[in-house]
Amino acid sequence: MKVKIGFEIHLQLATDRKMYCNCPTNYQEAKPNTNICPICTGTPGAKPLPPNESAINSAIEIALMLGCRVHSGEVIYIQRKHYDYPDLPSGYQRTSLPISSGGELEGVRIRELHFEEDPGQYDPVSGTVDFNRSGVPLVEIVTEPDIESPEHARRFLRSLMRALEYTGKVRPEAGGAMRADVNISVEGGGRVEIKNINSVRGAYRALKYEIMRQGKMFRRGESVVRETRAYLESQMVTVPMRTKETEEDYRYIPDPDIYPIIIEKSKVDEIRSKMPEPPIMREKRLSQQYGIPSNVAEVISSERELADLYEAVAIKVDPGLAATWFRTKLKKIMNYMGIRAVDLKFTPDQLAKVLNMVQSEKLTPEQGELVLRELARNPDEPERIVKRLGLAPVGENELRAEVERVIAENGRAVQDYISGKDEALNFLTGKVLKAVKGRADPRVVGEMIKKALDRV
């Protein structure tokens, strides 16, 4: 069963000011209806200011990140899209014609990209509208229907989010700022549009559900007609939307209050010269330049700040060791703490020191991980952390004494070991480590016990 999936994805641009007025954009923090003015509330007679240049620049950078051709030198109209909803103060939304087209990501062609403005937020329960969000700049990315499965969709969206996060020009997904509509057609059926998708996971689940639903209809001999459905996040299903909502005619007209924009080629060149390396390119480069496996390079380049940190550390220690630590221990700590690379406050130097201590066996890998965890929580010089945690390795004599003591006190386990039960060695090693509070390498301890018992 052949499936074709395409996306229309809306994201908020991370600008300080709204698209057509100077109101601040921090609508989530502000009290309702405090970040507003005559312009973003559509007060009679209010005229838009010229479009927010930093929003347009952000949209250009995103387009370049996705390998799109920016329509520089062309006249780009800003249109009015009319529809009637309480959150839309003027009864229309301003939306630009495409500013770029023709990119590609994960085998999915980008059809076009343009900018828009967000409406306010309507609460149907209280019947009130908060216009703080009204006029916040958005970018809309439209793909061709090149996606072939929910898994492919998920891969594409993750890659897209990673590329957008690299630019730093969109509000993070965590803020609920991504909104997607998805078109899906399963071979033999009509095209179904699903609205109200708010996350990568939501997209995956909605598509899974929709393919299953359409499959069932096919098997029952029913035909799938063209329609618009809504995804219900809480129930993980899609439901039909009323036809009135889907057959709207937006009566697009160029906004007479805004002169069309023309993007200068020199501006595009300038943005291109300053923008970060796209994640896909960086992933490849990391793999080649540092000789690390591509799956490890993928993990490291999942966040721009993580990749930046890696490259700063990799010039000070063995890049292979650093890569392994990034992929396993550092990622584990970040996941545990629920933080992202941008939240890591220690310096590359401090991390490099920890790795060097491990490499020179001043710390065991387990101890190194403890130091790293502490470093992530309360950044400090690693030497001081080692001291504070009492991790300086025990002296050889002290260790040997502990080994002797444990052997003497655990006759039964010693007997087990001698009679061939290898697990007994682990038990004994554990006893020793506990006695020295982990300040020894388990492998070394194991060897010492083995040697001692072999002599018996």
Place this chain on the structure above:
Amino acid sequence: MTMEKMRRIRQGELSAAENLSGMLDRIKKLDGEIRAFIELNPNAPAEAERIDRRIQKGERVGKLAGLVIGIKSNINVFGLRATCASRTLENYISPYDAEVVRRIRAEDGIIVGMTNMDEFACGSSGETSAFGPTDNPAARGFIPGGSSSGSAAAVAAGFCDLSLGSDTGGSIRNPASHCGVVGLKPTYGLVPRQGLIDLGMSLDQIGPFSPDVSGVALMSEVICGRSENECAMLDAEKPEYLNNLEGGIKGLKVGISPKFAELTDSRIMDVVDAAVEKLEDLGAEVIEVDLPNLERALSAYYLIVSVEFFSATRKFDGRKYGKKIEEVCGEEVLRRIIRGSYISRKEHRGRFYQRALQVRTLIRQELLAAVDKVDVLVGPTVPKLPHRLGEKISVSDMYAYDYLTVPANLAGICAGVVRAGDVNGIPVGVQIQGKILGELKVLRAMKALEEAG
């Protein structure tokens, strides 16, 4: 007249308070019948006294110091109602000043009140106001013209020194002509529209009324010029008209077109022809220009304005201003909304609106080419005489008032109107159209006609 009053106020011969109270007395006495104002500004006397104190202290005062000014009810004045003469906005109190109002206040003009108008500026007679029709002070019982009916009538009746109107397809020039006052529609994009409630955004332009050309020049200086706070504006310096009005019109190239006579009542043409002769006598060179498609402007105009008006009125959805426009508006407003909604439908794309835009381009090219050959075009303002108040006329007859004024809006050029005579006691204004930013030559030609009497 305006300049003389300005001088008297500055020199303390007439106080701003006296000027204002004189106006208020006249309003009280006569406006019950004229209906030029919808609402008066309760703060005006205090503002006048403040200006007087400053004059007494010898402080610097602005260009409009002590002059009494009426504002059309589609322009936001903080604290006053911008009703657009509609039930839709009858309780809408402006939360901000329009940019032009800010400029007037900065020059110490005293805003006396909000003038009557055709509802949402949809009309050419001044009769579609929800607050009742305005009478013509210069020809009682006849329509004052519209849509800036109250602003023209207020100046004609001596209720204020100057006023602001808005002109989308003739709404300043048409009532200026019928009421026998001077009006100017500046070049599109020369006056900020921030705060002007929309009719057709690509055509709307705020402009002044005055009893004389100097007053129009004075007010234009105050309101014209670039604004950082607006997108669709020309990047133009603040102009200086007042000190450049004199100097005559010797050698001024005056364009006329045979098209004007084809479309216009011959009694009106007689007045216009006489005005052209006066200009010629004063040294102007009269040149005939070709305007082959002029009459096509009207239908294109009504399609474009309806689509833009439909879009502009979507905010009057009954959620924020109490009343849904379609439920309370008058016939003509509803007609334009329905027409705009119909022709902007997806299935009609490329048929009406697109065609209208093409005609607009044609008219623009034609008019720009014509004014390129000359300095100004001189012709009639309205092709026929006004009807009596209350007389029923058809929609197409109503629209026909606009044949000669809409082309300037479609082309974005400036155009002024000055009284040139009368027919049976009804004033007739001559329309002088100029190049883009050609206001000064238009004003000079108007001044020359005014002085020639």
